Amino acid sequence: MARRLNRKDFLRLSGGTLAGGALASALAGTGTAHAATTTGSSGPGAGAGADAWRYAEQIARRVEAPRFAPRDFDITEFGATPDGTSPATEAIRAAISACHRSGGGRVVVPAGSFLTGAIHLRDNVNLHVSEGATLLFSTDPADYLPVVLTRFEGIEFMNYSPLIYANGCTNIAVTGTGTLDGQASTENWWAWGSRSSEGWTRLQQMARDGVPVEERVFGRGYYLRSSFIQTYRCTNVLIEGVTIHRSPMWEVHPVLSRNITIRDLHIDTHGPNNDGVDIECSRDVVVRGCVFDVGDDCVAIKSGREADGLRVNVPSEDILIEQCLMRLRYGAITIGSEMTGGARNIFVRDCRLDGPNLYFGLYIKTNSHRGGVAENVYLKNLEISNLTKEVISCNFYRGKGDTGPLTPRVRNVELRNVHVGQARNAFSMSGYPRSPIEDVRIVNCSFDDIRQPSTITDVDMTFHNFRVNGVRCSDPAQLL
Known part of the structure; x- marks a missing residue:
């Protein structure tokens, strides 16, 4: 297995060469101040992302989907009974x-149609819809x-089971071309948001x-919603092909898991806090x-x-997002806001952002x-039709501002070959004087309107x- 690289590795290897299959020039120029901007496609900033x-x-x-024995149950x-009313929980x-x-x-x-309660997966089981x-x-x-054992907005506790759940499992999957319908509405799960304070x-x-x-035992009387599909401390996971409707909260939520393939899903659910995929400490x-x-x-x-993020202290890292269509609603790619353990080595390519009400392209949410630390974030070959807000939003003063005990860090972020048809703003980015947002590079991009x-x-x-807007931009001051 290839050795994973942290920021020190990236910096140490900066300016090196690739040898023996190892990544030796991953981030040439990372962490250094640029003496001047340039409008060409060369230079350390422009070249770092390519490597x-x-x-x-x-x-x-490295990421391989699990395989299963050719046995069907x-x-x-x-x-x-496929009548949509007789409980099938025990049969499943x-x-x-x-x-x-x-x-x-x-x-x-x-x-x-099969009515069911919580489904708990076990080792080597592929739930095929x-x-x-x-x-x-x-x-x-x-x-x-x-x-x-589960999480609510980044904090571990004991609560209602996610709809499909696995804890400590190896080689598990949810596959098929059928539908998972959480049946959430303002009459049930979605109404809990106003009762959970x-x-x-x-x-x-x-x-x-x-x-x-x-x-930390909750459940009845506390109105804290669970995710739709959650894997906790699992290895070798495949979520593939299904359509997901009407989730109580987050849709696909791997936590403290590794070697995860999520592909060809159609997630169509517009409820509150209905994120598409939430990768946490994985x-x-x-x-x-x-x-x-x-x-x-999305x-x-x-x-x-x-406090709980500091206690667990596990980052999300080594993530590839590609060939996706993102339509609604807030951030297409979001890092945070629960990011105390850090996020690094995130790659997004060949995606289309094509919804009339999508807010942000890249949204990094943190404060003190x-x-x-959010670092080594690369986006390339994106086609963005319309954003109601910014292409990149990263404001350390969001929410409570600079009133906490921690210092956020955001560094080494690159957009390359990104075309934006229309957006309200190009950037809304504010670091702290003691912790500026470092080394953001915009390479071969055009923002039209x-x-x-x-x-x-x-x-x-x-x-x-x-x-x-058709004008070459060489200095951030031109956009203010």
Whole structure:
């Protein structure tokens, strides 16, 4: 397996050469101040990304989807009825258990509608939702008890089970061309957002006080929603092909997991906090060929929140996102806001952002309460039709501003070959004087219809062959 590189490795290898398949010139020029901007396509800033993308290819090669034994376990043979009203939870559980005991294979959901509560995967099990099949998830919270180890906005605790859940599993999958329908609405899960303040305040205080996770028991009466699909401390994960509707909260949420393939999903759910994919404290993740039409961020990269993020202290790293269509709603690619453990080595390429109400292209959310380091972030070959806000948004004063004990760091961010048809602003970027946003490079990009000036404060930013509204831009001051 290829050795993973941290920032020190990148800096040490800066200016080197590739030898023996190792990445030796990943980030030439990273971390250094540019003496002057340039409008050409050469120079250390312009050249760094081209070499760093070789590391992205290593991620693509390293991440492999799990394989399963050629055995099928049809849930109807265990008593499930495809009428959409008879509970199939026990039949699905029995099929998963039989599949696991036999050494693995596929648990098959055939055509028809099946009502179920929580589904817990086990080692070597592929939950396969066939063409014409729909899993309808119960909206009765009791069907997601007993509580399990999970997270709510970056803090660990014991709560209602996610709709599909795995903890400590190896070789698991959810596949097929069928539909997963959470049945969430303003009459059930989505209404919990306005009732959760007491539980959320209590959980945050427990984290600050260092209460052991097993004693942070919630569930009934606290109205903290769970994710749709969550893998916790899992290895070798595949989520492929299915359509996801009406989730209670986040859709696909790998936590402390590794070697994850998420591909060819169609996520269409517009509820509150309905992110598409939330990668949290996980590494070696490929997101490919997905369509996001969601109520919040399309892909969000997270690593824990404040005191609990410091306690766990695991970054999200080595992530490749490619060939996706992003339509709604907030950030197409978001880092944070739960990013206390850090995020690094993030690559996004060959994606289309094509929705009338998408807010941001790249959205990095942190402040001195969240802290964390976001570094080595590369976006290239993106076609963006319209953004209602900024192409890049990164404001350290967001939320509580500079009133916390932590110092956020954002460094080595590059946009290359990005075309924007229309956006309100090019950039809204504000670092702290003690912690400026470092080494942001815009290379071979054109932003055609930018309506308002940018905000750029305490940012080290350089442009290389960059046009805004048809005019070559060589200095950030031109955008203010």
